[in-house]
Amino acid sequence: MAQRVAVSDGGNKKTSRVRVAVRLRPYMSIPDEKDEGPCVRGLDSQNLEIINWRNATETVKYHFDVFHGEQTTQQEVFLTSVKPILPHILNGQNASVFAYGPTGAGKTHTMLGSAKEPGVIPRAVREVFNLVKAKDEGEEWDYKIGMSYLEIYNEKVLDLLSPNSQDLPIREDKDKNILIPGLTHTIITSFLDFDKHFVPATLNRTTASTKLNQRSSRSHAILLIKVVRTRRVPPQRQQTGKLYLVDLAGSEDNRRTGNQGIRLKESGAINLSLFTLSKVVDSLNSGSAVRVPYRDSKLTRLLQDSLGGSAHSVMITNIAPEYKYYFDTFSALNFAAKSKLIVNKPFTRETVAVPVLPVKRAREEHEATGSGT
Numbered sequence: 609m610a611q612r613v614a615v616s617d618g619g620n621k622k623t624s625r626v627r628v629a630v631r632l633r634p635y636m637s638i639p640d641e642k643d644e645g646p647c648v649r650g651l652d653s654q655n656l657e658i659i660n661w662r663n664a665t666e667t668v669k670y671h672f673d674v675f676h677g678e679q680t681t682q683q684e685v686f687l688t689s690v691k692p693i694l695p696h697i698l699n700g701q702n703a704s705v706f707a708y709g710p711t712g713a714g715k716t717h718t719m720l721g722s723a724k725e726p727g728v729i730p731r732a733v734r735e736v737f738n739l740v741k742a743k744d745e746g747e748e749w750d751y752k753i754g755m756s757y758l759e760i761y762n763e764k765v766l767d768l769l770s771p772n773s774q775d776l777p778i779r780e781d782k783d784k785n786i787l788i789p790g791l792t793h794t795i796i797t798s799f800l801d802f803d804k805h806f807v808p809a810t811l812n813r814t815t816a817s818t819k820l821n822q823r824s825s826r827s828h829a830i831l832l833i834k835v836v837r838t839r840r841v842p843p844q845r846q847q848t849g850k851l852y853l854v855d856l857a858g859s860e861d862n863r864r865t866g867n868q869g870i871r872l873k874e875s876g877a878i879n880l881s882l883f884t885l886s887k888v889v890d891s892l893n894s895g896s897a898v899r900v901p902y903r904d905s906k907l908t909r910l911l912q913d914s915l916g917g918s919a920h921s922v923m924i925t926n927i928a929p930e931y932k933y934y935f936d937t938f939s940a941l942n943f944a945a946k947s948k949l950i951v952n953k954p955f956t957r958e959t960v961a962v963p964v965l966p967v968k969r970a971r972e973e974h975e976a977t978g979s980g981t
């Protein structure tokens with residue numbers, strides 16, 4: 609009989625930060641729209657700037673753990689932001705990767721990608737199998753990999769591997785592990801095996817979404833990869849590591865909020881889980897003594913044992929460079945950076961020349977020379 613070992617840090621309340629990466633997708637000009645050019649651009653591997661709408665002669669600069677520019681490949685995103693955390697789930701630790709950002713900014717491209725440009729999910733699953741394979745020989749542990757796939761929509765938890773499922777309850781066991789009784793959990797033995805279950809479930813979700821009024825932009829798609837390892841010799845100790853890979857709902861519900869709490873609260877009602885996630889990440893990264901509000905939404909409750917605490921988490925904030933996304937981009941960056949502000953003071957505002965607005969600059973130079981009327 610296998611003996612369960614609680615994976616905890618012995619009562620140590622230290623919580624780990626959520627690493628924040630930002631990925632800017634390439635500019636996609638639409639033929640029948642006036643081409644205004646990008647309103648945001650990268651500066652280097654950690655910094656970017658966006659035009660300040662209050663004063664176009666200024667840009668607002670942001671600093672992040674990682675900035676992925678529009679030329680960044682799927683491979684680079686995976687290597688920099690995801691691969692390093694994967695070994696932990698073989699050691700009974702938990703991890704989570706989120707794609708955040710407005711609809712159209714590249715969340716699904718980042719997480720799922722395409723056959724030609726596979727994203728984080730297929731790469732991570734392959735890597736988990738590779739890591740287990742590399743360990744198996746001569747190790748004292750046996751490894752088993754399993755998957756679950758679910759969706760949170762309107763605060764309902766739905767099993768994507770069991771098409772007609774009802775809203776499922778989220779529970780916590782005595783070791784503070786979060787679980788969903790009744791959720792399909794399928795053992796997978798290879799990447800092909802994973803694909804066999806994952807692809808049809810993803811297709812189902814996409815088809816349903818076009819019928820159900822943009823459902824895919826309002827729901828959170830959550831893939832769970834679970835690695836259970838069991839000691840070969842008695843007592844057969846067992847450790848479980850969980851990896852959550854999450855394509856979040858579109859953040860545009862928070863549109864035009866700036867940093868104002870009241871507006872955020874209104875939009876929070878539109879997507880409670882996304883709103884609560886932002887509070888949880890904020891609370892973890894500011895290291896404040898306040899209670900981390902995991903229990904305030906389904907998403908954060910589900911991720912409670914895999915976000916903060918001893919877990920390894922990364923949030924990839926996807927942004928788009930076109931002007932029509934300007935306010936969504938601004939609010940996504942403010943969400944992503946606000947937590948950093950307290951730690952690193954990343955938010956500096958400075959006046960620079962604005963080469964993308966030559967007319968305006970010409971006028972200012974004119975004024976600066978004192979020859980204005």
Ligand code: ADP
Pocket residue numbers: 632633634678709710711712713714715716717718926
């Ligand atoms: P979201 O899931 O956030 O709504 P998508 O991933 O569907 O956004 O991306 C919107 C469009 O932009 C898609 O056509 C996608 O292929 C394209 N796209 C997104 N990110 C990139 C990128 N880094 N490189 C090339 N195309 C991208």
Ligand code: MG
Pocket residue numbers: 715716717824
């Ligand atoms: Mg999407």
